Amino acid sequence: MxxxxxxxxxxxxxxxxxxxxxxxxxxxxxxxxxxxxxxxxxxxxxxxxxxxxxxxxxxxxxxxxxxxxxxxxxxxxxxxxxxxxxxxxxxxxxxxxxxxxxxxxxxxxxxxxxxxxxxxxxxxxxxxxxxxxxxxxxxxxxxxxxxxxxxxxxxxxxxxxxxxxxxxxxxxxxxxxxxxAKLPKKIVAATGVDALAHAVECFTSKKATPFSDTYALASAKLIFGSIKEAYKDEDNLKAKGDMLLGAFYGGVAITGSGTTAVHALSYPLGGKYHIAHGVSNAILFSHVMAFNKDACADKLAMICDVVNPEITGKTIDQKAQYIIEQIADIVKYTKIPTRLEQFGVKGEDIDFLVQAGSEQQRLLVNNMKELSLEDIREIYRKVM
Missing domain, CATH: 3.40.50.1970 (Rossmann fold)
Structure with missing residues (x-):
């Protein structure tokens, strides 16, 4: 056992x-x-x-x-x-x-x-x-x-x-x-998507446990359900309270299982180009989960069942795709930049990113699907 x-x-x-x-x-x-x-x-x-x-x-x-x-x-x-x-x-x-x-x-x-x-x-x-x-x-x-x-x-x-x-x-x-109450919208967006990444990554981590899964699912439900309202209405303390609690639950999930390739590949973006942590995660988030989908579709589908139980009659793959699309939609709705070129990252920088990203083994070993150097390169290419 x-x-x-x-x-x-x-x-x-x-x-x-x-x-x-x-x-x-x-x-x-x-x-x-x-x-x-x-x-x-x-x-x-x-x-x-x-x-x-x-x-x-x-x-x-x-x-x-x-x-x-x-x-x-x-x-x-x-x-x-x-x-x-x-x-x-x-x-x-x-x-x-x-x-x-x-x-x-x-x-x-x-x-x-x-x-x-x-x-x-x-x-x-x-x-x-x-x-x-x-x-x-x-x-x-x-x-x-x-x-x-x-x-x-x-x-x-x-x-x-x-x-x-x-x-x-x-x-x-x-x-x-x-x-x-006075939190700027761009901070609501970046930190909120970062917290959502914690929930989804921890739930789909190789090291996930029943404990971490409980907190990660609770986090995902709260954040998926409140992030747009918290972003849209600065006076909506109910939505911000849900975000705050969801972020805490996501943090607990990290301690139980750990984040995966989204965070691993975002670290060089913050370290070299000083892209805010939440923004760098948001840029990569849906692309990494799309790469991971065939290895964790069942877990993504479970998130879908919790986040939107009204979705019925769909396959596991369709539910997993729904969550990936929702992630991309949230990033778009909250006006977070989605291309690295907006931060001065150039095509010739990709070799550095691939090497630096591949060295984040503390997190990459948690990823359900192993990433080759070419896999990492292709993910970075998608967001250039």
């Missing part, structure tokens, strides 16, 4: 207004000095204030680090961690998207450690948790608040790598849709 497991954050709060639960966390952890990670956009939008006001109400001292770059390199992370060394905090709070949360998660295992982030890139098993964390996502995707992963860019390789260790799993998560 196969054995399987899944690990999730110890405490998760959800629902509109759940940001108030931060006070409960502060009291429980007896926190006196808090390190807050965010970015300038979140801070300027006043979203960070919704959390720091709770800290003030509790009489807690805090210091904010908001000079965090999107898609951070290993050097960016090292610089930020060095700046926090003198703070002597006893709790880390992240308020932002995936990059902010990834840096905060790394801070929880790097502050006061003898090893560095450079060491963790080479040997993630070194990580030991030094300080507890609270993740407060402010986008519709990434799922970083649920995972044991932190992604960093490696400039020398023009790509990205994942630092994976259970010690990175956050201790507390707050899923409050009111923090997404």
């Amino acid at each position: 196969e054995n399987y497991q899944i690990k999730i954050p110890a405490c998760i709060f959800g629902g509109e207004g759940s940001i108030d639960k931060l006070k409960e966390v502060i009291t429980k952890e007896n926190a006196k000095k808090v390190i807050v990670f965010t970015d300038k956009g979140v801070r300027e939008a006043g979203i960070c204030d919704m959390a720091t006001q709770k800290l003030t109400d509790c009489g807690v001292d805090y210091e904010i680090f908001d000079n965090l770059k999107p898609e951070p390199s290993v050097y960016d992370v090292d610089n930020v961690i060095k700046k926090t060394m003198d703070v002597k905090g006893d709790l880390v709070i992240a308020i932002g998207g995936g990059s902010v949360m990834d840096v905060a998660k790394l801070a929880t295992v790097l502050m006061g450690a003898e090893y560095t982030v450079f060491d963790l890139v080479k040997e993630p098993s070194l990580a030991k948790k030094k300080i507890k964390s609270v993740m407060i996502p402010t986008t519709c995707g990434t799922g970083s608040e649920a995972t044991c992963n932190a992604i960093v860019a490696i400039p020398e390789e023009s790509s990205k790598k994942g630092i994976v260790n259970d010690m990175l799993i956050p201790d507390y998560v707050i899923l409050d849709a009111t923090l997404l």
Whole structure:
């Protein structure tokens, strides 16, 4: 009999207004000095204030680090961690998207450690948790608040790598849709499709388990059913709440099974051309799933049955094709670019992409269908 497991954050709060639960966390952890990670956009939008006001109400001292770059390199992370060394905090709070949360998660295992982030890139098993964390996502995707992963860019390789260790799993998560009220449409789109990719990839992963399947299907149902409304109507907090919950479920699924070729082939696009992670996934998403279809049509059909149970009298192949077409339609509806040439990628760059993409074996081994170098080349050709 196969054995399987899944690990999730110890405490998760959800629902509109759940940001108030931060006070409960502060009291429980007896926190006196808090390190807050965010970015300038979140801070300027006043979203960070919704959390720091709770800290003030509790009489807690805090210091904010908001000079965090999107898609951070290993050097960016090292610089930020060095700046926090003198703070002597006893709790880390992240308020932002995936990059902010990834840096905060790394801070929880790097502050006061003898090893560095450079060491963790080479040997993630070194990580030991030094300080507890609270993740407060402010986008519709990434799922970083649920995972044991932190992604960093490696400039020398023009790509990205994942630092994976259970010690990175956050201790507390707050899923409050009111923090997404001012989220720009393009961020709803990119992060939302990224979260949808997590759901579909994890469900069709070789490493999928009954645990990860449960979360991946729940994620797919929520995101397929709400992403267009969340994108169209910025005041629709019900849709954004569904997206937030779906993204979290997708993150849990990642921890249980792992993403596949969509994410693997997107890493060089972010690492070398600095294409936003969600956008690079969106460009590749339907094409990779079309390539995979004959190896996982039954699983795609199961997603179809959950997402749109009204579809009856169709074959497994037709249901699988429906999901692939829905993915492409969502990308089109949310106006995400679909061609790499829009980001300055040229035909002569394809050799680099094929080589760099093929090296993402941590994720490619999860893919239901093995990709040859020529298969990878053909997928990139389709999106040039």
